[in-house]
Amino acid sequence: MLKSRLYLWVAIALISLCACKENETSVTLSGSDAAIGSNTSVASSENNVATTQTLSSRDEKLSIVVDGNFVDEMDDAENRVLKDDLATLILLQYDEKSNITLVANDLGPLKIEAKDYFANLVDSLKKSTSLKSLDVGIATDNRINYRISHEANGVILNESCVAIVANNNLYSVCATSDTAKPDALAATLKTININN
Numbered sequence: 001m002l003k004s005r006l007y008l009w010v011a012i013a014l015i016s017l018c019a020c021k022e023n024e025t026s027v028t029l030s031g032s033d034a035a036i037g038s039n040t041s042v043a044s045s046e047n048n049v050a051t052t053q054t055l056s057s058r059d060e061k062l063s064i065v066v067d068g069n070f071v072d073e074m075d076d077a078e079n080r081v082l083k084d085d086l087a088t089l090i091l092l093q094y095d096e097k098s099n100i101t102l103v104a105n106d107l108g109p110l111k112i113e114a115k116d117y118f119a120n121l122v123d124s125l126k127k128s129t130s131l132k133s134l135d136v137g138i139a140t141d142n143r144i145n146y147r148i149s150h151e152a153n154g155v156i157l158n159e160s161c162v163a164i165v166a167n168n169n170l171y172s173v174c175a176t177s178d179t180a181k182p183d184a185l186a187a188t189l190k191t192i193n194i195n196n
Helices: 004-011 074-080 116-126 184-187
Strands: 026-028 051-056 062-069 089-095 100-109 131-136 144-152 155-166 171-175 191-195
Touching: 051 089, 062 100, 062 171, 074 089, 074 184, 116 131, 116 144, 144 191, 155 184, 155 191, 171 184, 184 191
Parallel strands: none
Antiparallel strands: 026 191, 051 062, 062 191, 089 100, 100 171, 131 144, 144 155, 155 171
């Protein structure tokens, strides 16, 4: 299921990428799907009560502050995502109670302006015949959020995603589930921090 979803998103998101060098700046995103967040985390209690967690990517470039009991699945990534997607995958977390998977990819530098990339992304999403629904937010200078539903292996997957550009580098962060509602998925993407 997750392999199909990642294949669809990465196929759309790989539009217009090129090489760039890393910077030592910090970008904190704000808005309905990305807001200023804390880097502190509260450990899960023994009785599996949802807590506030800060999930960090393996390269420590990206962090997401969420409420839940997410567990790192990066060590099992080869069994959960397509082989072609492993090179860009920087975060893979799963919360069994909410049945939500969080996926983040570092898709590299853009060849075009962010606004043009976002327009191309929306156009590609609208033209996709495999999507059951599409809801696109208003793009800012550095991000756009969107919700989609599509079928994967006979199951309808709901996704809430944010495409983020920081220092001309493109990141994709998606929350996916076959049971969670779109608002619950979007809530997991409320606080995203990127440090380059």
